[in-house]
Structure formats: structure tokens, C-alpha cells
Amino acid sequence: MAEDVCPKKCFCNKQLTSVNCEGHKLLNVPDRLPKSVEKLYMTQNNIIHVNFSANVILPNLRYVWLDNNKIAGLQANPFDGSIVPKLSKLYLRNNKISVIESRIFVNMSSLTQVYLSNNDIQKLEPDAFEDTPSVQLINLDSNYLSEIPRLGKLKSLKSLYIQANQISNPTFPDEFKDLKKINDIGLSNNAIRKLDDLTFRNLQNSDVRKLEVSRSKIDEISTGAFKWLKNITSLKLGYNPLTSSDLEMAFHGLVGSSLVSLNIDNITLGGVLPSSTFQLLQNTSITTLSMKNNKMSSIPQKGFANLKKLISLDLSAANIFKIDDSAFEGLDALTRLFLNDNQLSQVPNNLPPSLQKLYLNGNQISALKDNTFMKLSKLQLLYLGGNKIHQLEQDAFYGLTSLKKIHLVDNKIHTLPGRLFESFVVLDSLELNRNNINQIPNGDSLFASMASLLYLNMADNAFSSCSFGTF
Template identity: 25%
Template sequence: MDVFCSDLNLRSAPANLPRGVQMLDLSRNQVQNLTHETLAYHIGFHRLNLHSNKIHFIQPGLFKEMTDLKVLDLSRNHLNVFAHSKINIGPLTAVQSLDLSSNGLYTGMSDYFLADSPLLANLSLNSNSITKIAQNTFSGSLSLEKISLHNNVILEIEDGAFDTLDNLTELDLSKNSITCITDFNLRNLKVLNLSKNSMELFQSTKSTDSYSLQSLDLSENKMPYFPLLPRNNVLQYLDVSRNQLQSVNVTGSPERRTTVLYYLRYLDMSYNQLQSIPQSFFYCMASLEVLNVSNNCISSFSITNEALLQTVKIINLSYNSLQSLTFGENTLPLLEELVLQGNDLTTLDHQIFQRLPSLKHLHLQQNNLEICTSDRNHQDPPDCVSFSSITNLEFLYLSDNNLRTLPANTFGNTPLKLLDLSLNPGLDMDKDSLSGLERSLVHLLLRENNISSLNTDLSSLRGLKHIDLSTNQLTTLPMWNKESSIESLNLQNNNLVTLEPSTMLALEHSLKTLYMGSNPLSCCSNLGFLHMFQNSALVVPDIETVTCVLEDYSEPVNIEKVTEEMCQRPSIQNYVIPVVLIVLLVLIVLGLLIKCCQSRKRKPNRSFSA
């Protein structure tokens, strides 16, 4: 009994609606006046969707007899016009969900829709022009559980505006103009979103009462200090990113630390102005799993106390000013992902990552590290970093590190699945630099390294499936055999003229995706590749940019247009007849000339005497 009439340019519901209709969707039509006639005199609706019309008038008492109506969507209309009449639309005796978003409503207008809604649980007033939440705004809707006021212009919230809503668990006040919360006391609230305001202070009351708040979003505000949270809380998610935090102290004074965050699992303090985070800050965070302090000004980060961050799985320190990084023995036992990208690190304890027993993902892009050799007889450079024997490391990103050499056995006893060595121009790879990765390595990225030839034998990497060699200076393909498992190969922007037939034949059984654009290929020297492309399931996503040069043409030709016939040289038989004819013609002419000359010599001299 659901009727869908959206996008039909209607001004009212169809007159022939069957009896017993429970859901009517009249969204995105041309309804202007909402009356009994508009709804074809039906009153048994359970759900009524009228969003995106032009409703500016609602017949008084229209919903009084709709005792089964639970969901009413009036969003994206012109209800601000109706509100000027100062008439309540109620009672909404059974309505549990009401959407009044995008109606041009400003302060006080919502009262006419909420005055008599005893069972209303879910209310949306998003994208209106409300500037103030008055003390009596929700006095007629005391069952509210979720209120969304996103994208208004709220400047003021009167004391007690939400105090009578004992069931309220979710409150969205994001994207408004609120400057401070000085006495937060909503003990039953579980989710509070205050992001994208102008908050300079968040402070709860100094009560020892238990608070139910689990998620607090304070991102994109102007807070210089860490929020003062309820002492007795169960907060699990806290986002204070994109503020102006200069320290993790609550008021800026060392004696006032943050409150206990025993249950906190996710903490985001990225995009602030933090210069340091003392270890004591983590003393009461026994459940923390994700710590994001990226894009700050932190120069030193240290965890040496075994009792700290025992449950943390992800630490993001990217884009700071790290000069010192220290992890003590037996610390961070569950850390799986460490992000250190964009710190320009040059100095690290060479065994620092071996101390992290659960480490799987290590992001070291955009630093300036030097790699140790695993050869004990070889003199390592000072402050080099070792990547061997990191027992659980599977994903390692070392792109853009100014790496010059990659020693032999660099990753011995480290079960890498992905290795990114891109953007290290001039990288000199030892022939055994990838030794030890024969079975584990699946992804290898070597793009933009200015490589002209690979010394490393990639054919020994039997588990390798995806390799990126784009934007180098390769003139020949790496050698592979029929035991290779390459599925995806990127050779874009190189200097390849000929793809060796033996190599392409070896890859034919496994290769599924090939990128070949921007190479100076020869059309007739790559007929094997052409045959492979035309007669297999091989996908070339950049086929439109894959061109080659024919001997008879100066301009490159798209490889899709090349045929084997274009490269077939005319046979010798085709030349025989023209050559024979020319020779015969020359012989005939010579014969005629010789005969003419002989006839002249044989003529007798005739003389006369007087």
C-alpha cells in the first residue's frame, strides 16, 4: 500500500488513490496548498513525503485525524510563509519523525510545528535561519530523542533549552555561530556535534554526576585550549581537529590537565598548533585505539612508559616537524599502523621499528632517511634505519625519501606485501635488494625513479602481482618467465620501443591489466604485443594514448588502428614482372641502336666523274 508519485508535476495527490494507502510520496512536485483535498481526503497514512514542493499553506487541523501518521517530511518548502499566520499545524498526535529542513524558518517559527507533538522523537530543522534556541522551543515535544539543527545561524542557546528533554540522546548543532559552551550539563546526551562553529571554549559543569556522552565533535572551531570534559564520563570519540590548540592543557596552565578519558577510543587533534604532547597526557587513556595528531608543529614524540597506550592501533604523526621519535622496549604492543609522512626525518634509532611487534603499516613518505645494510661486515652510515626482521610489517611506503641506494637483503625476514620506492630519482638497487621477498611481495611501486634499466631480478618474486614502473627511462622490459604471476603492469612514460616477445609471452597467461601510454613504440616490432592485445582478455585502460610509429608514416598511429598487413613487405614475386619488362625494353632499344649503326657502315660510296 505504498504509492509513489514523485517528479510528476502534480499539484495534489491523484483522485483515484486506493483505500488503505499507508505511504504516499508526493515529493518534487508543484503542491502549494496542503489541504484535505490535496491529499484526496485520505487520513490513514503512516508515512507522508512532501519534500521539495512549494507548500506555503497548511489547512488548520489537517493532521488531527491522522492518528496513524508516524513519519512526516515537509522539507524544502516555503513554510516560513505559513508561519507568519501564527497558527499551529497540530496536533501531530502520532508523528514520531518530522523533517522541517530548508524552509526559511527563523527564530520562533518552529514553535508552530512543535507545539503539540507528544510522541515526536526525531526532528530535523537543518538549513534554516534560526538564530536562537529559546527555553520553550521544545516544550510541546518532550519525547524528542534526536534533534538536528545543522546549518543555521544559531548565536544563542537559552539556559534550560534542552533540560526538559529527558530522552534526548543525539544533538547536532554543527555549522552555526555558537562561540562557547560554558556549563554543559546534558547528562543523558550520547552524541553531540558542535563542529563548524566559532567555539572558543567548551566547559562542562564541575559535577561528579555520571554523563552518557560517547561522541563529541568540536572540529573546525577556534579553541586555543583542550575542552574541559565531565569528570565522570564514558566518552569514546573526541574530535578537536582544525582548531587553534597550542597545548593539551585545558586552560593553558600546566596544573590543569585534561580530565580522565578512560573509555576514549578515538582522538583526533590534527590541524592545530601543538608543539609537544607530554607522555602524562596519555596516563588516563586506557582504551585509546586511534590517535591522530597530524598537521601540527610537534618536534618530539616519545613513548617510553610500558603502561601507556597499551591498546592503541593507529598513530598518525604525519606533517609535523619531527626531529626526535622514541619508542621504548615493550611499548605499544598492539600498534598496527604508524604514519610519519611529511616530516623530513633524517635521524632515527636504526632498530626503532623492530620494537613494535604488531606493526603492519608503516608510512615514511616525504622524509630523508638512509637505509642500513644487513651485512654485518659492511660499515653502515650513521643514523641509518633498518627494515629487516620487522616480523609483521606488510605495507611499507618509502617514496620521496631521496634514497640513493637500496642495499642487498634490505628487507630480510620482513614479510612485505606492498613496497613503495617511488619518487627516489637515481635510486641504485642492488641485484639482491629485494631478496627475501620472493613469496610475500604482491605490490611493487617504482615510479618516477629515473630508472633506465633494472639490475634487480624481478622474476624471482613469484608472488608479485602488481608493479608500477611508470615515468622512468626504461628502454627494455625486466625479464620474467612463465612462473611469474604479474596481473597488473604500468609502463607509462618510458622509452620503450620494442616489447620483447619472450617476455610478453611469459606474461600472457597471468597479465590482466597493462598501462602502456606515452612510449615511442615501433608498430612493426611489436606485432606479438598487438596479437596479444587483440586476441586475449588483456585490458589496456590508457589505450587511447598508446601510439606507435610505422616506417611509412612520420606521425604516431594509435595502436588499435594497426594491422599486420601494414607491416607486411611486398614479396619478391611482385617485383619480378616489372623488372623483366624493363630489362626486355632496354634490350630491345639497345638492339635497335646496334642494328641502325651496322646498316650505316655497310652502305657503298657513290661518286661521279665529268
């Protein structure tokens, strides 16, 4: 029966709305729970079977955590809506459940989120969620499902995660035609080889905005694979063995879509980014493009010219040696450019004047010539650490009047020319540590313009002395 006391071996707050029974090697859910309980924590125990006493009604219970137990199965009616009528979120992660039986959640009209990741689930009966009309999120990550489960009754479903399973055929069953509210699908880390014209067809009535199918084995995408997802805004395709021609095939289905964010990290581009690759996306609203960990070698002329709304471009760790002088032409809205951890020997020419953050750290740049950044008057953050910079001409940073932070750590700088920092009128952070600087000539004038400076790091250099008037 329900009592207004805290169960043995548990900790409760004064209002008896939170009952914490974690880590006590309990074999069962306590028989006696306070009626006022809203949150029940039962993680890290030895529970094998879930039993809520049929003689006890818990009218206020909304959240139950049963993660990290030894639950191997959910016997008939472990969660009954007549006992826990307001249960909204149920956590069953890291257990040993192998099958989700038929109608396992009886009359659970308030249930909205179910977390079943890291179990041994191989099968989900089609009517498992028959009595849960309000479920909005189901997480089945890290199980052993071989196909997309049938969830036709879940008209309120918005988010479905089936990542790290054994799915080879990602075709969504006919029942998904009725799931019009679904907008977030996670399918990454499966055994998917192909996305064809039928894969997402049954999602054509849905509102899918976010789709993740990265880290699988996809090496073929039909031209019509994504055509059904007209409302898609975020797509992750990275870490698949896709070539540039595969990529072009995939983009055909995205023509005219609502795409805003595209992740194609670590795919197989054969050393070159074809100039025409992104022409098919010119009428989308894409603002974020990530292509890190690719092997592109070079960026051709006008490589991204059709992505006029692009704000963030990540080309880090892409083995880039050469960038054409017109590579970034047309990117008039770009504010963040990641070119770190490549093989660049110089700062690229004609960088977009709209840039606010520029990452060039971890390259092979050896010198910064006069007027290198002259057109970047809006730049606020500049990362140049981990290069081989040994030569700094005194007007190298001319024009960087909005710069707030510059990172020059771990280079080979030995001299700071007199006018070097004149443009840094709003700079608040200057990092020059781990270089070979042995003196600061005319130090009082060198730092004179930096009235806003808050942080200066010049540790690990070669100073033997420093003038008292330097700062």
C-alpha cells in the first residue's frame, strides 16, 4: 500500500516527491511508495522483473529511472495506466531486454518518452505501443534490431532513434505513412549499404526535419532517395564510403528542399572537390556545411559559389594543400571558416570579407606578409597556432580592426616588428607563448594601441630581459 514515508534503503526529499533508491542491490521496486512521489530513481540495482504493486495507485508519478539493472524482459503489464496514470518518461537503458512484447504498456495515455537504448532487443511487436497514444520519443539505440520497427499507432511520435543496431534494409514500413508528426530520425551506425528511391517514401506525409545516417556502410544513393523529405533541414551523411559522384546523386533528391545543415565528414572524395558538386544545392537555404576529415587535396575555383547563404564552412583536417584564389567566391554571408589541421603553406587569398572567425591553426604556414588580412575588417577571432611562422612583416595584421582574440601559440616567431599590433584597437586576448621571441623592441609603442587587452601570454619564449616600460 502507499504510505507517506520514505521506503527503506531509499532517500527522499521532505515533500516525498522524489524517491532515490539507486545502487542498493534491490531486487524489486519497493512495495510501499509515497502517494506523493513524482520521480522514482531505481538505477544501478539488481532488478530482474519490474513489478508495481496492483494494490497501490501512484497518482503523481511522472518519471521512472530503471537504467543499469538486470531486466531481461517485461512481463505482462509491468506498467499499468490505472496504477501510474501520469507516467510520462520511462528510462530502461542498459538492461538485458530482448523483446518488446505486445501491448506491454497498458492504458499508458500519458507516456511521452521511452528510453530503451543499450539492451538486447531483437524484436519489437507491432502493437507493443498500442496503448500509448501520446508517445513522442522512442530511443532504441545500441540494440540488435535488423529492420525498422512498425510503429503505426504512434500518431504523436516526433523522434525515433535506432542508431547502432544491425539494420541493413532501412526502408520504412507502410505504417509510417500515418506518422505525420515525426521530425527527427537517427539511423547512424548501422549496416546500411544503399539508400534507394523507396527507402523514405513512406515518410512523405511526415515532417522529417533532421535525419542522421552517418557511420554506416553506405556506398550508393539513388537520385530520388531524399526527394520525399521536402521539409528536411539537417542531414548527416558523414563517415560513409561515398565518392563525389555518389554525393552528386544524393544531392539530386535535395533540390528545392529546406536544407539548412549538411554534414559530409570523412567520405571518399578521391582527392578533389568537383566544382559542380554543390550546384544542385544552390536553391536551398543551407547555412552550415561540414566536410572535415576528408582527403580533398585542393579546393577548386568557385568551389562553393552557389551556396550564397552559407554561414559556417568546416574544411578542417581535409589534407588540403592548395586553395584556388576564387575558391570562396560568392560566399558573401560566411562568418566561420575552419581550415585548421591541413597542409597549407600560406594564408589563402581572397577570403570572404564577412568572416568573423578564422581557424588556420595546425598548418604549414611559415610567413605572414604585409596586408595578408587587409580585407577582413569584421574578423574577431584568428587562430594561427601550431604553424611554422617565423617571419612577420610589420603590416601583416593591417586591417584587423575588429579582432578580439589572436592565437599564435607554438610557432617559430623570434621578432615582433614595431607596427605589428597597430590595428588591434579592440583586442582583448593575445597568445604568443611557445615561440622563440628573445626581445621586444620599442615595447612601449608596440603595445600602445591595445587599450582593451585583458589577457597576454608570452610564456615559453627566449627572453633574457624585459624593459620596465614595455607595458
